[in-house]
Amino acid sequence: xxxxxxxxxxxxxxxxxxxxxxxxxxxxxxxxxxxxxxxxxxxxxxxxxxxxxxxxxxxxxxxxxxxxxxxxxxxxxxxxxxxxxxxxxxxxxxxxxxxxxxxxxxxxxxxxxxxxxxxxxxxxxxxxxxxxxxxxxxxxxxxxxxxxxxxxxxxxxxxxxxxxxxxxxxxxxxxxxxxxxxxxxxxxxxxxxxxxxxxxxxxxxxxxxxxxxxxxxxxxxxxxxxxxxxxxxxxxxxxxxxxxxxxxxxxxxxxxxxxxxxxxxxxxxxxxxxxxxxxxxxxx
Amino acid sequence: xxxxxxxxxxxxxxxxxxxxxxxxxxxxxxxxxxxxxxxxxxxxxxxxxxxxxxxxxxxxxxxxxxxxxxxxxxxxxxxxxxxxxxxxxxxxxxxxxxxxxxxxxxxxxxxxxxxxxxxxxxxxxxxxxxxxxxxxxxxxxxxxxxxxxxxxxxxxxxxxxxxxxxxxxxxxxxxxxxxxxxxxxxxxxxxxxxxxxxxxxxxxxxxxxxxxxxxxxxxxxxxxxxxxxxxxxxxxxxxxxxxxxxxxxxxxxxxxxxxxxxxxxxxxxxxxxxxx
Numbered sequence: 055x056x057x058x059x060x061x062x063x064x065x066x067x068x069x070x071x072x073x074x075x076x077x078x079x080x081x082x083x084x085x086x087x088x089x090x091x092x093x094x095x096x097x098x099x100x101x102x103x104x105x106x107x108x109x110x111x112x113x114x115x116x117x118x119x120x121x122x123x124x125x126x127x128x129x130x131x132x133x134x135x136x137x138x139x140x141x142x143x144x145x146x147x148x149x150x151x152x153x154x155x156x157x158x159x160x161x162x163x164x165x166x167x168x169x170x171x172x173x174x175x176x177x178x179x180x181x182x183x184x185x186x187x188x189x190x191x192x193x194x195x196x197x198x199x200x201x202x203x204x205x206x207x208x209x210x211x212x213x214x215x216x217x218x219x220x221x222x223x224x225x226x227x228x229x230x231x232x233x234x235x236x237x238x239x240x241x242x243x244x245x246x247x248x249x250x251x252x253x254x255x256x257x258x259x260x261x262x263x264x265x266x267x268x269x270x271x272x273x274x275x276x277x278x279x280x281x282x283x284x285x286x287x288x289x290x291x292x293x294x295x296x297x298x299x300x301x302x303x304x305x306x307x308x309x310x311x312x313x314x315x316x317x318x319x320x321x322x323x324x325x326x327x328x329x330x331x332x333x334x335x336x337x338x
Numbered sequence: 339x340x341x342x343x344x345x346x347x348x349x350x351x352x353x354x355x356x357x358x359x360x361x362x363x364x365x366x367x368x369x370x371x372x373x374x375x376x377x378x379x380x381x382x383x384x385x386x387x388x389x390x391x392x393x394x395x396x397x398x399x400x401x402x403x404x405x406x407x408x409x410x411x412x413x414x415x416x417x418x419x420x421x422x423x424x425x426x427x428x429x430x431x432x433x434x435x436x437x438x439x440x441x442x443x444x445x446x447x448x449x450x451x452x453x454x455x456x457x458x459x460x461x462x463x464x465x466x467x468x469x470x471x472x473x474x475x476x477x478x479x480x481x482x483x484x485x486x487x488x489x490x491x492x493x494x495x496x497x498x499x500x501x502x503x504x505x506x507x508x509x510x511x512x513x514x515x516x517x518x519x520x521x522x523x524x525x526x527x528x529x530x531x532x533x534x535x536x537x538x539x540x541x542x543x544x545x546x547x548x549x550x551x552x553x554x555x556x557x558x559x560x561x562x563x564x565x566x567x568x569x570x571x572x573x574x575x576x577x578x579x580x581x582x583x584x585x586x587x588x589x590x591x592x593x594x595x596x597x598x599x600x601x602x603x604x605x606x607x608x609x610x611x612x613x614x
Contacts (some may be wrong), residue, residue, distance in 0.1 A: 063405075094508040094509065094510055095478050095480045095481065095506075095507075095508045095510070095511060096478060096481075114549065115539050128524050146506065147425070147427070147478055147479055164524065201504075202379055202383070203376055203378070203424055203425065203502070204378030204379070205378065205379070223434060226506055229377070229505040229506040229507055230424070230502065230534075231378060231536045232376070232377045232574070232575070233534060233536065233575060233576035234377065234574045234575075234576065235377070235378055237576075258506065258507070258508050261579060296480040297510070298508070298509060299508070299509040302579035302580065302583070302596070303538070303579070303583060304601060305596070306580075306583070306596060306600055306603070309600050310600060310603055310604060310607065313600075313604055313608075314608065315603070315604065315608070317608075323580060324582050324583050324586065325586060327583045327586055327587060328586055328587060331603070331606075332607070
């Protein structure tokens with residue numbers, strides 16, 4: 055797979071900030087992959103997202119060093135509007151994503167396509183499809199501002215995926231959702247990946263991160279601590295240093311390993327709890 | 339100083355005709371910690387808004403201590419029942435964290451010394467001492483949530499309601515919330531928390547109220563609720579990870595805590611040898 059986004063020695067600080075929020079960040083995101091950015095709050099995740107979608111340096115000024123390329127081209131050469139078609143961004147807080155321009159959910163989701171000048175018939179088709187996909191058909195005539203947090207979060211996601219950008223940057227899409235709703239959102243994101251989209255996700259729910267992501271980027275105090283395939287990263291003792299939540303099954307297995315229980319491998323999915331320990335129950 | 343909360347067959351219908359709560363009955367003694375769980379749209383936020391008078395029941399009665407919420411204004415009720423909004427941006431209106439937190443206690447009419455003490459205490463307890471002079475909108479969402487929690491606990495109300503405090507919190511934030519719950523319990527505060535984080539629930543709450551389709555469908559202990567198929571199905575909840583793993587391993591029901599599972603597995607696999 056070829057790299058769709060590359061960062062080389064990128065450092066950044068906000069206009070009034072004294073400290074560098076990102077420090078010498080180098081990373082590569084492969085086209086069509088599902089990459090999760092993990093790290094504690096304040097580690098620079100949202101700032102990194104802002105760089106990936108061009109909000110830095112187009113909207114937030116400040117000091118930016120290093121090279122950022124999108125499909126091999128310098129990112130600073132793109133207009134913010136052009137980037138909007140390529141990179142879709144789902145806000146962390148669904149309460150601020152809603153535009154306020156439209157008084158119903160259908161209109162809110164169609165708004166992005168209208169701005170792109172998509173023919174009306176196609177807009178109807180695509181919005182209908184997304185309403186069904188995200189499971190919000192029943193909300194279509196409601197005012198976006200009268201929705202609950204969880205409902206708004208789905209509308210926010212729908213309003214971005216309807217635009218079919220090549221790259222989806224998604225900042226905590228399920229923070230307001232119940233467990234089943236969260237799983238549905240992850241399933242939708244997986245579908246997007248199957249359509250060939252590149253997914254960049256920021257998320258704290260590590261059980262789901264481990265289950266769905268191809269790769270992890272671990273941020274710690276503005277630096278990239280690790281980047282690699284999900285299982286390799288979680289199995290590496292260095293991960294512990296970042297003081298990030300492990301998937302529950304991984305945490306349990308590592309604790310037992312420390313107590314002297316041998317592992318066949320480091321589990322990252324709940325289902326692996328039955329096979330990860332040596333001398334499985336039932337064996338002699 | 340005892341403020342018991344009683345919901346007596348309470349229903350609520352919004353002006354547009356949407357019924358959000360039906361026949362809720364609930365009795366929360368002073369000083370108890372209660373988690374309210376359930377799917378989005380189950381009616382959790384409406385239920386807690388009825389407890390501090392932001393909403394008044396359309397049928398039934400809500401009692402806060404000696405008061406019937408019907409006879410009191412939200413301003414009066416909020417002196418006894420503090421509510422931390424789900425969305426911090428609905429709540430914050432000062433330019434500096436310290437002013438935001440100080441606003442509540444000042445409004446309560448505390449003397450200057452108490453205002454300063456309780457403001458500092460709340461800021462420390464919420465882990466935002468480094469942000470005292472900061473504009474809350476320059477802080478990450480998860481920290482902003484702690485600003486709103488600090489400003490409510492600084493009012494020293496008997497009852498504190500937290501609406502999804504776990505949303506977007508990392509390991510450090512969750513630990514901070516846990517510590518805060520213990521501290522508030524020591525002070526005899528009632529804390530009612532809405533959350534979707536089932537691990538957080540099992541770790542910190544004895545009593546769990548489950549809502550589904552506008553009603554309360556269960557009220558009891560975690561070890562009962564997370565092993566009752568019918569409740570899980572009706573509320574579409576997922577049991578905590580430990581319970582799910584326990585089921586995969588065919589372990590006895592009732593397992594909820596990580597430490598229990600680790601102890602059980604350790605027995606089975608000590609030093610790589612199976613112990614019967």
